[in-house]
Amino acid sequence: MTLSRLAPRLAPYLQAMPLTLILAAFLVLPIATIVMVSFWDYDSIRIFPAFVFTNYQETITSPVTWSTYINTLKYTVIVWALTLVIGFWVAYYLAFHIRTATTQMVLFLICTIPFLTSNIIRMISWIPFLGRNGLLNQTMMSLGIIHQPLEFLLFSDFAVVLAMVHLYTLFMVTPIFNTLMRIDRSLIEAARDAGASAFQILTNVIIPLAKPGIAIGSIFVVTLVMGDFITVRFMSGGQSASVGLMMANQIALLQYPAAAANAVILLILVLLLVGGILRIVNIRKEL
Amino acid sequence: MNSERRGPGFYVLTAFFVLFVLFLYGPLTTIFILSFQGPNGGLTFPMNGSSLRWFENLLFEQQAVGDFGGAFSRSLMLGLMTMATTVVVSLLAGLAFRRRFLGAGPLFYLTIASLIVPSILISLGIGLAFNVAGLEPAWYSSGFGAHLTWTLPFGLLIMFAVFNRFNPAYEEAARDLGASPWQTFAHVVLPIILPSLIGVGLFGFTLSYDEFARTLMTSGSFNTLPLEIYGMTTNVTTPVLYALGTLTTVFSMAIIVVALASIAVLRRRRARRVAG
Numbered sequence: 001m002t003l004s005r006l007a008p009r010l011a012p013y014l015q016a017m018p019l020t021l022i023l024a025a026f027l028v029l030p031i032a033t034i035v036m037v038s039f040w041d042y043d044s045i046r047i048f049p050a051f052v053f054t055n056y057q058e059t060i061t062s063p064v065t066w067s068t069y070i071n072t073l074k075y076t077v078i079v080w081a082l083t084l085v086i087g088f089w090v091a092y093y094l095a096f097h098i099r100t101a102t103t104q105m106v107l108f109l110i111c112t113i114p115f116l117t118s119n120i121i122r123m124i125s126w127i128p129f130l131g132r133n134g135l136l137n138q139t140m141m142s143l144g145i146i147h148q149p150l151e152f153l154l155f156s157d158f159a160v161v162l163a164m165v166h167l168y169t170l171f172m173v174t175p176i177f178n179t180l181m182r183i184d185r186s187l188i189e190a191a192r193d194a195g196a197s198a199f200q201i202l203t204n205v206i207i208p209l210a211k212p213g214i215a216i217g218s219i220f221v222v223t224l225v226m227g228d229f230i231t232v233r234f235m236s237g238g239q240s241a242s243v244g245l246m247m248a249n250q251i252a253l254l255q256y257p258a259a260a261a262n263a264v265i266l267l268i269l270v271l272l273l274v275g276g277i278l279r280i281v282n283i284r285k286e287l
Numbered sequence: 288m289n290s291e292r293r294g295p296g297f298y299v300l301t302a303f304f305v306l307f308v309l310f311l312y313g314p315l316t317t318i319f320i321l322s323f324q325g326p327n328g329g330l331t332f333p334m335n336g337s338s339l340r341w342f343e344n345l346l347f348e349q350q351a352v353g354d355f356g357g358a359f360s361r362s363l364m365l366g367l368m369t370m371a372t373t374v375v376v377s378l379l380a381g382l383a384f385r386r387r388f389l390g391a392g393p394l395f396y397l398t399i400a401s402l403i404v405p406s407i408l409i410s411l412g413i414g415l416a417f418n419v420a421g422l423e424p425a426w427y428s429s430g431f432g433a434h435l436t437w438t439l440p441f442g443l444l445i446m447f448a449v450f451n452r453f454n455p456a457y458e459e460a461a462r463d464l465g466a467s468p469w470q471t472f473a474h475v476v477l478p479i480i481l482p483s484l485i486g487v488g489l490f491g492f493t494l495s496y497d498e499f500a501r502t503l504m505t506s507g508s509f510n511t512l513p514l515e516i517y518g519m520t521t522n523v524t525t526p527v528l529y530a531l532g533t534l535t536t537v538f539s540m541a542i543i544v545v546a547l548a549s550i551a552v553l554r555r556r557r558a559r560r561v562a563g
Binding site (some may be wrong): 011012013015016017018019020022023025027028029030031033034036037069086089090092093094097107109110111113114116117118119120124125126127128129131133134135138166169196213216219220223224226227228229230234244247248251256259260263266267270274 | 294296298300301303304307308310311312313314315317319321330331332375376377379380382383384385386387388389390391394397398400401403404405406407408409411412413414415416418419432433435436439443489490493494496497499501503504510513516520529530532535536539540543547
């Protein structure tokens with residue numbers, strides 16, 4: 001009798017247990033390890049337990065760190081702005097201009113499928129397009145727009161931003177589309193009946209109601225770009241820096257405590273950015 | 288808005304959308320085409336004849352670097368493991384969150400944190416934790432855990448969306464008819480949410496199959512396929528790289544199509560049953 005009364009109350013704990021254990025083992029524990037190791041010391045061959053602040057000192061006082069962080073923030077702002085504008089209009093088109101649910105679903109899937117394929121391959125696929133002898137240069141030369149191939153197309157900041165927009169815009173489209181679909185269409189009718197122009201409807205009705213979706217998309221894009229290293233390494237051809245790339249290089253040199261200190265700083269910065277977004281927009285209703 | 292005549296905005300946005308889709312698929316199409324490059328062709332256009340040379344080279348000849356077959360089978364295994372675990376664990380957690388329980392809030396935020404903590408931190412953290420504990424990282428242990436930190440949040444969010452729209456009246460009806468909790472789950476809840484579970488499985492598999500950043504420091508001494516491909520980009524200068532890209536993308540697409548088709552079949556079968 002007691003068991004049958006206890007079972008329903010215990011059930012959610014048992015059901016939540018696997019998720020809790022996995023996250024404890026592979027998220028909480030690793031981040032705790034990073035924090036711990038960030039105070040350790042190291043020499044050229046190994047790391048050893050200690051309690052030193054040199055890793056943080058060296059990271060914070062190095063001008064390279066600062067310029068790397070600024071460069072990463074630059075990527076973040078540019079990619080965020082571009083994905084927001086593109087993502088919003090794609091979502092807007094799907095939500096308000098497509099009339100049947102089936103077409104909506106099909107077009108949405110068309111946008112989603114590349115997200116489920118390899119990022120690495122999607123990056124590689126820019127090479128024949130942007131390279132020195134790539135499609136774009138060849139086309140522009142044969143059209144007489146340029147007379148020698150543009151060198152900045154591949155392996156440059158331009159290529160990094162382009163690839164990031166290519167990879168990450170979907171993270172904007174999905175949450176914004178989701179909020180736009182939930183907007184009560186009669187609100188828009190009411191605004192129109194009250195004499196609002198299309199532009200006024202957009203700025204006074206749709207955008208304010210889409211804010212939670214914009215916030216969720218922004219959190220995705222900001223955290224993805226802040227932590228990115230592979231796109232920067234690959235698309236800049238090793239010529240640009242980002243925090244993630246700096247960490248990856250320190251890891252390759254086995255300077256784990258230095259990488260860990262960097263990771264802690266990056267994590268704090270990312271959490272501050274996310275916190276800032278959440279202060280501006282309340283996303284709870286969305287979840 | 289519907290039932291009205293299309294304004295100029297519609298045509299402008301249609302053009303914009305078409306450009307966006309071209310932007311998404313254009314580059315992929317170029318490597319598909321270039322993977323059929325002739326035997327003497329290079330990494331860029333023009334096509335120097337056309338052949339299956341690079342697919343043959345990839346599949347049947349010893350590569351100077353890398354172990355494509357081994358990497359593929361490891362990625363496939365890891366993807367299947369991640370898929371199964373993601374489906375079961377997200378489903379259980381989704382059921383848990385339907386009721387109030389102590390720690391639900393923190394667990395939810397922890398799951399979201401798992402999504403937004405930069406991948407390289409997870410990679411570094413798990414690598415370090417294994418290092419400190421004196422364990423050898425391997426794709427099936429540390430790599431597996433790293434992938435779950437990426438797939439489980441997606442799985443749980445999908446389950447939230449499912450259970451938010453789930454009508455509890457079905458369960459109440461089953462209970463009133465005398466079904467045990469297990470019968471209610473197996474014969475009522477599970478069939479209703481099955482299409483969504485396939486969706487969770489699809490995410491679990493494909494996100495794991497293509498994962499790179501979280502695998503980097505956690506895969507141990509054997510590479511998964513994305514790591515192998517990344518390694519090839521620095522060493523390989525022939526279209527064999529594109530052949531590999533084409534093959535794995537086709538494989539991903541096939542998985543997506545199979546998953547979507549089975550969801551559609553399940554939906555249609557249910558609609559027919561409801562109608563009949």
